[in-house]
Amino acid sequence: MQQTRFAWYLLAPAIILLAVLLVLPIAIMAIYTFYEFVTAGVEKANYTLANWQEFFTDSYYHLFLWKTARVAAITALACAVMGYIPAYFIWMTSFRHKWLLLLLLIVPFWISFTIRTFSWIHILGEQGAINVTLKTLGIIDSPIQMLYTEGAVIMGMIHFLLPYMILNVYVSLEGIDRDLLSAARTLGCTSAQAFREVTLPLSLPGLCAGLLLCFVLAAGSYVTPQILGGNRDALFGNLVYDTIMEQLNWPMGSTLSIVLFVLLGIVSAIYSRYMGLSTIFKGLSR
Amino acid sequence: MRQPRQAEDASGVWGWRAVKIVTILVYIFMFAPILVTVILSFNASMFGGFPMTGVSLQWYGKLFQNESVLRAFKTSIWIALLTAAVCTVIGVMAAIALTRYEFRGKQWMNTLVILPALVPETILGVGLLLLMKWANQPRTYLLLVLGHIMLALPFVVLVVQARLIGIKRVYEEAALSLGANRFNTFREVTLPLLMPAIVAAVLLVFTISFDNITASLFWRPPGVETMPTQILAMLKISISPEINALGTLMIVITVGLPLLGGAIARILSGNRQ
Numbered sequence: 001m002q003q004t005r006f007a008w009y010l011l012a013p014a015i016i017l018l019a020v021l022l023v024l025p026i027a028i029m030a031i032y033t034f035y036e037f038v039t040a041g042v043e044k045a046n047y048t049l050a051n052w053q054e055f056f057t058d059s060y061y062h063l064f065l066w067k068t069a070r071v072a073a074i075t076a077l078a079c080a081v082m083g084y085i086p087a088y089f090i091w092m093t094s095f096r097h098k099w100l101l102l103l104l105l106i107v108p109f110w111i112s113f114t115i116r117t118f119s120w121i122h123i124l125g126e127q128g129a130i131n132v133t134l135k136t137l138g139i140i141d142s143p144i145q146m147l148y149t150e151g152a153v154i155m156g157m158i159h160f161l162l163p164y165m166i167l168n169v170y171v172s173l174e175g176i177d178r179d180l181l182s183a184a185r186t187l188g189c190t191s192a193q194a195f196r197e198v199t200l201p202l203s204l205p206g207l208c209a210g211l212l213l214c215f216v217l218a219a220g221s222y223v224t225p226q227i228l229g230g231n232r233d234a235l236f237g238n239l240v241y242d243t244i245m246e247q248l249n250w251p252m253g254s255t256l257s258i259v260l261f262v263l264l265g266i267v268s269a270i271y272s273r274y275m276g277l278s279t280i281f282k283g284l285s286r
Numbered sequence: 287m288r289q290p291r292q293a294e295d296a297s298g299v300w301g302w303r304a305v306k307i308v309t310i311l312v313y314i315f316m317f318a319p320i321l322v323t324v325i326l327s328f329n330a331s332m333f334g335g336f337p338m339t340g341v342s343l344q345w346y347g348k349l350f351q352n353e354s355v356l357r358a359f360k361t362s363i364w365i366a367l368l369t370a371a372v373c374t375v376i377g378v379m380a381a382i383a384l385t386r387y388e389f390r391g392k393q394w395m396n397t398l399v400i401l402p403a404l405v406p407e408t409i410l411g412v413g414l415l416l417l418m419k420w421a422n423q424p425r426t427y428l429l430l431v432l433g434h435i436m437l438a439l440p441f442v443v444l445v446v447q448a449r450l451i452g453i454k455r456v457y458e459e460a461a462l463s464l465g466a467n468r469f470n471t472f473r474e475v476t477l478p479l480l481m482p483a484i485v486a487a488v489l490l491v492f493t494i495s496f497d498n499i500t501a502s503l504f505w506r507p508p509g510v511e512t513m514p515t516q517i518l519a520m521l522k523i524s525i526s527p528e529i530n531a532l533g534t535l536m537i538v539i540t541v542g543l544p545l546l547g548g549a550i551a552r553i554l555s556g557n558r559q
Contacts, residue, residue: 006468007387011395014380014439018398021436022405025413028420082312089309092302108316110540112497114514115533118521119319122326122336125525129322132336162316191298220406222500227521237408237500244412245504250419257412261405268404 026261032254041248051255061239061256065263068236071150072218075157079214080207082158083165087206088199090166091173102170105163117156117227124152124228148230156228157218164217165210172206173199212271216264236260320537327530345531355532358516362496365427365512369434369495370488376435377442377487378480382472384443385450403440410437411504425507433505434498438491445490449483482551489547493540 033051035043055061090101108116123129124146131143146152176199184194222237229235234242240260244253330340349355384396402410414433418425453476461471477484499514506512511519513536520529 003387004389007383007389010379010383010387013376014399014443015395017376017432017436017439018401021414021417021432022402022410023398025417026409028416029409029413032416082308082315085305086309086312089305092305104313104316107541110493110544111320112514112517112533112536112540114497114499114517115323115536116320118517118525118529119323119533121525122322122530123319127336127525129318129336159316159319162312192301195301216404216406220408222408222503223518226518237406240408240412241503244415250416253412254416257409261409264406 026258029254029257029261032251033258035251035254037249037251041250043251051251054252055255055259064234064236064239065259068219071154071157071235072215075154075161075218076211076214078154078158079161079165080211083162083210084169084203084207087166087169087173090170105166108160108163113160114223114227116159117224120152120156120159120228121147124155147228148233150229150233152228153225153233153235156224157221160224161214161217164213168210168213169203169206172203172209176202208271212268216268219264220260323530324534324537327527327534329527329530331527345527346535348528349531349535352528354511355516355528358511358513361510362513365431365434366492366495368431369438370491372431373435373438373491374442374484374488377439377491378446378484380439381443381446381450382476385447386455399443400440402436407437407498407500408504411501414501415504425505427507427510430502430505430507430510430512433501434495437498437501438494441490441494442487445487446480446483449480453479481554485547485551485554489544493544496540 032043034047034049036046036048036050037043086101090098093101095101121128125131126143126147128147130146131140134140135143180198180202181194184198185191189197219235220237221235222241225233225235225238236256237260240253240256243249243256247253326336326338327345328341328343329338330342330344331338380399384392384399410433414429415425418429423429457475457479458471461475462468466474497514498512499518502512502515503518506515517529517532520526520532
C-alpha cells in the first residue's frame with residue numbers, strides 16, 4: 001500500500017506536467033472547435049458547428065488532407081524499401097566493425113534536423129551538386145528544377161526518417177533465431193526462399209512499426225515543406241500553422257489540429273490493435 | 287569469421303551483392319548532403335552553392351560577428367541546459383516508478399508518458415499556445431522550456447527504463463535487507479548502476495531541445511530566435527555561405543558531445559562493473 005503511494009509520488013511531476021501541457025491543451029482544443037470566429041485573433045464562445053461544417057464541405061481542406069496522406073505514404077514506403085536492405089545487411093554481415101555501421105545510423109539523430117534538411121539545397125538546387133555536375137559535363141544547358149518541388153520534400157523527409165526505419169527493422173531482425181534459417185536451408189530452401197519464408201515474416205513487426213512511425217512523423221511535418229517545397233507543396237501542418245499564426249483563426253486552426261490528431265490516432269490505434277505499440281517503443285529507445 | 291549463410295547458391299551470391307551495393311548507396315544518401323555542406327562552408331565564394339572558388343575561413347569569422355546568431359546560440363544553450371537538468375530528474379523518477387513498482391493504472395501511465403513522442407509536434411505546438419491564450423498568459427521562456435521538457439520526457443523514460451530492466455533487483459533488495467533505507471539504497475546502489483543511462487539521457491535531452499524547431503516556432507516568445515529558428519529565418523533571405531559555416535559548427539558540437547559522453551559513460555560503467 002505504502003509502496004503504491006511512493007510510486008505515485010515518483011510519477012507525480014511527470015503526470016502533472018503532461019496533464020497540464022498535453023491533456024488539458026487538447027481538451028481546450030476540442031472545445032475551441034465549436035467557437036465562433038469573429039475576426040483575426042478574436043472569437044466568441046457561441047457554440048456552433050460552423051468550423052466543422054466548413055471543414056467537411058470545403059474541398060480545399062480535403063485536397064490538403066489527401067495530399068498529406070499521399071506524400072506521407074510515399075515517404076513511408078520509400079523508407080521501408082531503402083531501410084530494410086541496410087538493416088538486413090547489418091544483421092547478416094560478418095563485417096567485424098558492425099557497431100560502426102550502427103553508430104553511423106545514430107549520428108544523423110544528433111545532427112540538427114534543420115541543417116540536414118537544408119543541406120539538400122546543395123544537392124538539388126540550381127547551384128547544387130547535381131545541376132553543376134551535369135552542366136560541367138555538358139549534358140544539360142539550363143539547370144533542372146528539382147528544388148522546391150514535391151519530390152524534394154519527399155527526399156528531405158526520407159533523409160530524416162530513414163534511420164528510424166532502419167533501427168526498427170534491425171531490432172526486429174535481431175530477435176530472429178538464426179537456427180531457424182539454418183533449418184530452412186538444411187530442409188532444402190534456397191537462400192531466396194529462406195528469406196521469403198522465414199526472415200521476412202519474422203521481421204514484419206519491425207517493418208510495420210517503422211512504416212507507422214514514418215507515416216505519422218511525415219504526415220505531421222511542417223518544416224521540411226517550408227525549406228524544400230514551393231508554395232504548392234505545403235502540407236497539412238503548414239495549413240495549421242498558417243491558419244493560427246498568420247490568419248489568427250484559432251477556432252479553425254483548432255479544428256484542423258483535432259482532425260490531424262484524430263486521424264493519426266486512428267492509424268496508430270489500428271496498428272496497436274494488431275501489432276502492439278511496444279514494438280515502436282523498442283525502436284524509439286534505441 | 288562467419289560467412290553470410292545466404293552466400294551459398296548462385297541467387298544468394300548475387301542477392302547478397304545487391305544488398306551490399308544498396309547498403310553502400312543508402313549510407314552515401316544519408317551522409318553526402320551533410321558532407322557537401324561542410325565542404326561548402328570553406329568556400330571562398332560569396333554564394334552558398336557550387337562551384338568552389340577557393341578555400342577560406344572568412345565565413346566562420348563573419349559568423350562570430352553576427353550578433354543575432356550569437357544571441358540565438360546563447361538562448362538555445364540555456365534552454366537546452368535547463369531542459370536537460372529538469373527533464374532528466376522528472377524522467378528518471380517516472381522510469382523508476384514504472385519499472386520497479388506495481389500499481390493500478392500503470393499501463394495507462396506508461397502510455398501517457400510516451401504520448402508526446404507520438405503526437406505530431408504541430409499539434410503539441412498549437413495546444414500549448416491555445417493553453418496560454420485560454421489562461422490569458424504571454425508566451426515566455428518558461429513556456430519554451432516546459433514545452434521542451436514535455437517533448438524530451440518520453441526519451442528519458444525509455445532510455446532509463448531500458449537500463450533499469452537490466453539491473454537486477456537483488457542488488458537493491460540486498461541493500462534494503464541489510465538495513466539501508468530506500469533513499470540510501472537508491473544513492474548507493476541504483477544510481478551508480480544507472481549512471482550510463484542518465485548520462486545518455488542528459489545528452490539526448492540536450493540535443494532534442496537544442497535541435498527543436500517545429501514546436502519552438504509556435505512557442506518562442508515574440509522576437510526571440512533559437513538556433514534552429516534563426517537558421518530558418520536566414521534561409522528565407524538567401525542561402526549564404528555563413529549558413530554553411532554555422533551548420534558545420536553545429537554538426538561538430540552536436541556530434542562531438544554525444545561521442546564524448548559515450549566515452550565517459552563507458553569509462554564510468556567500466557569502473558563500476
